[in-house]
Amino acid sequence: MKVRTVRLGDLAHARSGDKGDRANIGVVARDRASYELLRRFLTVEVAAKFLEPMGVGDVKRYELPGIHAFNFVIEKALAGGAGGSTRLDTQGKALASAFLELSIPIDDTRD
Amino acid sequence: MSIRVGNGAGFWGDDVDAPVRLARDGDLDFLTLEYLAELTTAILAHRRAKDPDAGFVTDFPEVIKRISNFLVEQPRLKIVTNAGGLNPLACVRNVGSILVESGLGRTSIAVVAGDDLLKNVPEWIQAKIDLVNMDTGESIVPYADRLIAFNAYLGAKPIARAIGEGARIVITGRVADASLTLGPAVASFGWGWDEYDLLAAASTAGHVIECGAQATGGLWSDWDAIPDSASIGYPIALLDRDGSCVIAKPERSGGMVTAGTIAEQLVYEIDDPSRYRTPDVDVDLTHVELDQVDQNRVRIRGAKGNSPSDFLKVSAVYRDGWTASGLVAVVGRGAVKKARAAGELVVERVRRAGYSLAQSRVEVIGAGDVVPGVLNHLIDRDPVEVMLRVTARDPSKEAIERFCRSIAPLVTSGPPGIAGYATGRPRAIPAFGYAPVLIPRELVAPKLEIRTATEWEKTNASLEYNGIS
Structure with a gap:
C-alpha cells in the first residue's frame, strides 16, 4: 500500500496569464495516460493547497480532453492585477513554471 | 479558396x-x-x-x-x-x-x-444604467470621475x-x-x-x-x-x-x-x-x-x-494613485535577512518622514518572493546573493516621490553588500485600476x-x- 508523488512537470507542460486579478494556468499533459492520471490526482484541492501560500481565492478546473489539457482558473491570484498590484509578477507569467514543481500525490491503492 | x-x-x-x-x-x-x-x-x-x-x-x-x-x-x-x-x-x-x-x-x-x-459614462450614470465590475460585482460609480479610458x-x-x-x-x-x-x-x-x-x-x-x-x-x-x-x-x-x-x-x-x-x-x-x-x-x-x-x-x-x-x-481604466519600485542587489552571508531588513528600513524611514504609505511591499528575489511562498520548499535557504525590490503605492504623488529618495541612502546607511544604485533614483509613475464592465450591446x-x-x-x-x- 503506497502513495507515491510525481512532479507535475514530468507529466505536463503549462502556460499562465492574467485577466484582471484572476490568473489561469493551462496545463497540457504530455500524453493520454498522463492526462488520465492528472484527471484523477491533480484535483482542485491539490492545486489550491499548492498555491495557498500566495493567498489565492477560489480555484476552478476545466477539462479539454481533445488536447489532453486542463485550465485552472485562480481567483485573487495577483494581489490586485496588472494595474493594482505591487508585486513584481503582476500578470502571473511565472505561475505556470512554479506550478510544474507541484508534487502530486498518487494513491495507486484506490483502484 | x-x-x-x-x-x-x-x-x-x-x-x-x-x-x-x-x-x-x-x-x-x-x-x-x-x-x-x-x-x-x-x-x-x-x-x-x-x-x-x-x-x-x-x-x-x-x-x-x-x-x-x-x-x-x-x-x-x-x-x-x-x-x-x-x-x-x-x-x-x-x-x-x-x-x-x-x-x-x-x-x-x-x-x-x-x-x-x-464621454457617455456620465449620462449613463444619470440614466441609472448599471456599470459594474463584472469580476467583483462592485459599481464603478465611486471612481467614475477618475476614469481615463472606457x-x-x-x-x-x-x-x-x-x-x-x-x-x-x-x-x-x-x-x-x-x-x-x-x-x-x-x-x-x-x-x-x-x-x-x-x-x-x-x-x-x-x-x-x-x-x-x-x-x-x-x-x-x-x-x-x-x-x-x-x-x-x-x-x-x-x-x-x-x-x-x-x-x-x-x-x-x-x-x-x-x-x-x-x-x-x-x-x-x-x-x-x-x-x-x-x-x-x-x-x-x-x-x-x-x-x-x-x-x-x-x-x-x-x-x-x-x-x-x-x-x-x-x-475601464481609472487613475489610482502613484507607485514606484526600487531594485538593488544584496550580497554576502545572510543576504536574505539583510535584504528584508533593508527593505523594511526604506519603508520605515519614509514613515518617519511623515508619509504613511497606503501600500508597500518588500520582495527578495532569489528567496521565493516572485511566486510568493509557493516554491519555498525548493529554494536554497541561505543564498549569498539576492535582489531586493521595494515597492510603494499611495494616492499622494508627494509620498511616492519621498519614497523614491529613500532607496539610494541604503548604500551608505544600510547594511553592507548593497549594489546597483548606479541607475539613479526610481521615478514616481501613475498607477491605474482596471475594471471589466458589461454593457448592453445596443x-x-x-x-x-x-x-x-x-x-x-x-x-x-x-x-x-x-x-x-
Whole structure:
C-alpha cells in the first residue's frame, strides 16, 4: 500500500496569464495516460493547497480532453492585477513554471 | 479558396522586426498586428492627455514605413490592426502621410471607431444604467470621475465590412483580439454572421495567433528544444471557406509549430473553455483537437460556436494613485535577512518622514518572493546573493516621490553588500485600476470611415464618423 508523488512537470507542460486579478494556468499533459492520471490526482484541492501560500481565492478546473489539457482558473491570484498590484509578477507569467514543481500525490491503492 | 492570415505583433513592445519579416516571408493575404493589452489603454490615455495628437500605437506607422514596398510587390497583402488605440484618427493621419511620402497616396485605409465610450459614462450614470465590475460585482460609480479610458470590445463586423469595401489597411481602436482574424475570414468567404461554427473556427485561429510568437515556440515549456529562437517565425493561420484551419509559420524561420505549442496557446488566458467569448460568437473550445499534419503545421478542429451575448465587454481604466519600485542587489552571508531588513528600513524611514504609505511591499528575489511562498520548499535557504525590490503605492504623488529618495541612502546607511544604485533614483509613475464592465450591446454603435491615404493626410482632427448598421 503506497502513495507515491510525481512532479507535475514530468507529466505536463503549462502556460499562465492574467485577466484582471484572476490568473489561469493551462496545463497540457504530455500524453493520454498522463492526462488520465492528472484527471484523477491533480484535483482542485491539490492545486489550491499548492498555491495557498500566495493567498489565492477560489480555484476552478476545466477539462479539454481533445488536447489532453486542463485550465485552472485562480481567483485573487495577483494581489490586485496588472494595474493594482505591487508585486513584481503582476500578470502571473511565472505561475505556470512554479506550478510544474507541484508534487502530486498518487494513491495507486484506490483502484 | 483559402487565405493566409499572419499576426506580426502580440502586444505593444513586441519585436519591431517581426512584422517586417512576416510580411516579407509569409506570402500573406492579411497581416494582423495586435497591440492592446488590458492596460495599454492606460498608457495611451496618459499620452493623449498631454498631446491631442497622441494616444495610438506609434510602432505601427514605423512598421508601415518599413513594409510599404511590400504593399507594392504583394498586391494581395492587406493589413488589419488595433494600433488606433485611443486615437485612431491621429494614427490614420500619420499612416496616411507616410504612404503619401512613399508614393502610395491612393491606398485605401479604413478606420473603425465607436469603441471609445468615455464621454457617455456620465449620462449613463444619470440614466441609472448599471456599470459594474463584472469580476467583483462592485459599481464603478465611486471612481467614475477618475476614469481615463472606457472602451468596448468591438467585433469583426466593421472590419469585414471595411475589407469588403476595398480597404487595404484597417485601423481600429479596441476590438476583440480574435476579431482581427475573423474579420478577414468573413470578408473573404462571405460567411453569415449566424454560421457560428465557422465563426468559431476562425476566432479560435485568431485566439491562437493573437500573441504572436507564443504560438510558434515562445513560452514553450521545453524552451531549450526550440530551433533558431533568435529569428523565431510569427504564426500564420491558413483558413479555408469550410472552416478548416491550420497554424503554420514562414518557411526557414526559427521556432516551431507543434501540437504542444498550439495546445499551450489554446488555453492561454482563457476562463471557462466552453465559453470563450467574443463579440461575434461564443466559442466552445472543450472538444478541440489538434493534428500535426506536417512539420510546423498543426490543424485545429472541433471548435463549436454559439450565439454571442447581448452584452459587450468594456475595458475601464481609472487613475489610482502613484507607485514606484526600487531594485538593488544584496550580497554576502545572510543576504536574505539583510535584504528584508533593508527593505523594511526604506519603508520605515519614509514613515518617519511623515508619509504613511497606503501600500508597500518588500520582495527578495532569489528567496521565493516572485511566486510568493509557493516554491519555498525548493529554494536554497541561505543564498549569498539576492535582489531586493521595494515597492510603494499611495494616492499622494508627494509620498511616492519621498519614497523614491529613500532607496539610494541604503548604500551608505544600510547594511553592507548593497549594489546597483548606479541607475539613479526610481521615478514616481501613475498607477491605474482596471475594471471589466458589461454593457448592453445596443449602447455601442461601431463606426467606419474609408478614405485614401492622401485624403486621410488632409483630414481634420475633428472628423465625425459615419455610423454603420
